[in-house]
Amino acid sequence: MTIDRATLLSVPIFKGLRPSVLDRLAAIAELAEARQGTSLCKQGELPSWLHVVLDGQVTLSGEAPDGTNAVVEIVRPGGYFVLAAVLANLPYLMSAKTVTRSRLVLIQAAALRELAESEISVSQCLLRAAALDFRAMVRQVRDLKLRSTAQRLGCYLLALVEAPDARAAEVRLPFEKGLLAGRLGCRQENLSRAFASLRDFDVETRGAKVVLNDIPRLRAFALPDELSDTLEKGDPANQ
Amino acid sequence: MTIDRATLLSVPIFKGLRPSVLDRLAAIAELAEARQGTSLCKQGELPSWLHVVLDGQVTLSGEAPDGTNAVVEIVRPGGYFVLAAVLANLPYLMSAKTVTRSRLVLIQAAALRELAESEISVSQCLLRAAALDFRAMVRQVRDLKLRSTAQRLGCYLLALVEAPDARAAEVRLPFEKGLLAGRLGCRQENLSRAFASLRDFDVETRGAKVVLNDIPRLRAFALPDELSDTLEKGDPANQ
Numbered sequence: 001m002t003i004d005r006a007t008l009l010s011v012p013i014f015k016g017l018r019p020s021v022l023d024r025l026a027a028i029a030e031l032a033e034a035r036q037g038t039s040l041c042k043q044g045e046l047p048s049w050l051h052v053v054l055d056g057q058v059t060l061s062g063e064a065p066d067g068t069n070a071v072v073e074i075v076r077p078g079g080y081f082v083l084a085a086v087l088a089n090l091p092y093l094m095s096a097k098t099v100t101r102s103r104l105v106l107i108q109a110a111a112l113r114e115l116a117e118s119e120i121s122v123s124q125c126l127l128r129a130a131a132l133d134f135r136a137m138v139r140q141v142r143d144l145k146l147r148s149t150a151q152r153l154g155c156y157l158l159a160l161v162e163a164p165d166a167r168a169a170e171v172r173l174p175f176e177k178g179l180l181a182g183r184l185g186c187r188q189e190n191l192s193r194a195f196a197s198l199r200d201f202d203v204e205t206r207g208a209k210v211v212l213n214d215i216p217r218l219r220a221f222a223l224p225d226e227l228s229d230t231l232e233k234g235d236p237a238n239q
Numbered sequence: 240m241t242i243d244r245a246t247l248l249s250v251p252i253f254k255g256l257r258p259s260v261l262d263r264l265a266a267i268a269e270l271a272e273a274r275q276g277t278s279l280c281k282q283g284e285l286p287s288w289l290h291v292v293l294d295g296q297v298t299l300s301g302e303a304p305d306g307t308n309a310v311v312e313i314v315r316p317g318g319y320f321v322l323a324a325v326l327a328n329l330p331y332l333m334s335a336k337t338v339t340r341s342r343l344v345l346i347q348a349a350a351l352r353e354l355a356e357s358e359i360s361v362s363q364c365l366l367r368a369a370a371l372d373f374r375a376m377v378r379q380v381r382d383l384k385l386r387s388t389a390q391r392l393g394c395y396l397l398a399l400v401e402a403p404d405a406r407a408a409e410v411r412l413p414f415e416k417g418l419l420a421g422r423l424g425c426r427q428e429n430l431s432r433a434f435a436s437l438r439d440f441d442v443e444t445r446g447a448k449v450v451l452n453d454i455p456r457l458r459a460f461a462l463p464d465e466l467s468d469t470l471e472k473g474d475p476a477n478q
Contacts, residue, residue: 062377062380062381062384062385064381064385064386064462064464065462065463065464066462068385069385070380070381070384070385071384072377072380072381072384083370083373084369084370084371084373084374084377085370085374087366087367087369087370088367088370088371088374090370090374093374093377093378093381093464094377094381116363116366117359117363118359120356120357120359120362123359123362123363123366124355124356124362126366127326127355127362127365127366127369128326128327130323130326130366130369130370130373131322131323131324131326131327131329131369132323132327133373134322134323134369134372134373134376135323135324135327135329135332137373137376137377137379137380138301138311138323138332138333138376139332140376140380141301141309141311141376141379141380141383141424142301142303142309142311142332142333144380144383144384144424145301145309145310145311145383145421145424146301146303146307146308146309147303182384185380185383185384223303223304223305224304225303225304225332
């Protein structure tokens with residue numbers, strides 16, 4: 001399926017590219033659909049495509065040589081993967097799989113590298129995207145090293161709140177709890193324990209709905225970072 | 240202090256730049272020396288410089304709002320920090336401090352962004368550096384989510400072995416154990432426990448010297464990743 005400028009412009013990382021550059025990008029891109037549970041790329045393989053998610057959800061996970069698996073990231077619409085592997089032409093460090101039926105833009109990896117070598121606006125937009133990707137991972141490393149599971153969960157929930165000054169809010173978990181546990185770097189039973197500890201901070205859970213009755217109290221416990229980036233990407237906790 | 244092409248070329252990320260581009264880079268760079276314990280940049284501040292380490296060691300650490308501190312990375316000669324903040328002109332997510340007396344190249348952040356906007360070879364080399372930085376952080380996230388502290392320590396020690404096919408080796412810890420604990424994401428007492436567990440895998444510790452008597456056995460326990468990148472950066476465990 002061919003792709004049009006408007007679709008590309010709807011992807012945050014491509015905002016600001018000139019129409020002629022968007023056309024060059026469209027010429028090396030195609031639309032794809034994937035059913036739930038489709039493997040899109042595999043750890044250890046060289047990248048053929050930069051994947052951009054238009055609809056749906058995709059997990060990126062790393063596997064240890066003994067087969068243990070960890071969700072590193074969950075990519076949502078507007079997000080992409082795995083830019084660093086595509087740019088450096090190095091094997092994927094993570095495997096990608098659709099969590100739900102998904103619609104994607106696939107951009108040819110080698111052609112994208114060539115385009116970035118000749119078109120500085122593309123090089124620059126990828127540079128900014130790579131910088132923000134790095135910062136998202138730094139946040140995860142800091143989070144894993146500095147915070148308890150309950151605090152990590154608290155920060156995650158707070159990041160889902162849209163109104164910046166709300167004192168209470170109802171949020172919806174964007175994916176099921178098994179995935180959330182992986183994203184937060186804990187086992188599912190520890191996630192349940194973390195939800196239980198957050199009850200002390202007026203957090204109520206009803207399935208995928210979570211009610212934060214006292215946001216200032218939860219903030220005081222979870223201590224979210226004040227520093228957030230602006231470009232919308234897939235995972236709200238990585239802003 | 241002014242800086243010459245040869246010094247810039249000794250920095251892995253700048254390899255391959257044309258002499259005329261190196262001169263433009265030199266024009267916005269300067270040499271600096273810093274004593275042990277000098278704060279070089281502070282979390283939350285906007286970046287003024289890209290720092291490149293020529294000699295010495297620098298810790299990058301993140302601080303939670305309650306003052307808890309975690310070493311995210313230790314930058315060694317040839318490494319740099321914090322590229323992503325400089326490129327995106329966003330506040331530092333980490334603070335940097337010298338561990339030892341250090342010699343650095345400081346490159347003006349705004350001028351570097353301008354140079355990257357007009358000179359595609361600079362944009363391209365920064366793009367590759369940013370991609371490798373991202374991959375180093377992905378490795379840490381995977382490591383923290385997939386491996387025990389003893390396994391993480393094992394992987395770290397294995398990454399210090401220079402001969403790829405050695406069956407035994409003696410390595411030197413590049414920094415003191417307090418820092419190593421931070422880098423591995425554990426408390427110092429857990430690091431001691433991890434060293435103790437590795438005795439079962441024929442790992443002997445004598446101060447900063449560590450003897451790996453049976454590398455295949457240690458590998459089978461620690462399960463290091465097979466996927467390593469090529470560009471030399473500061474931290475051997477992030478290759």
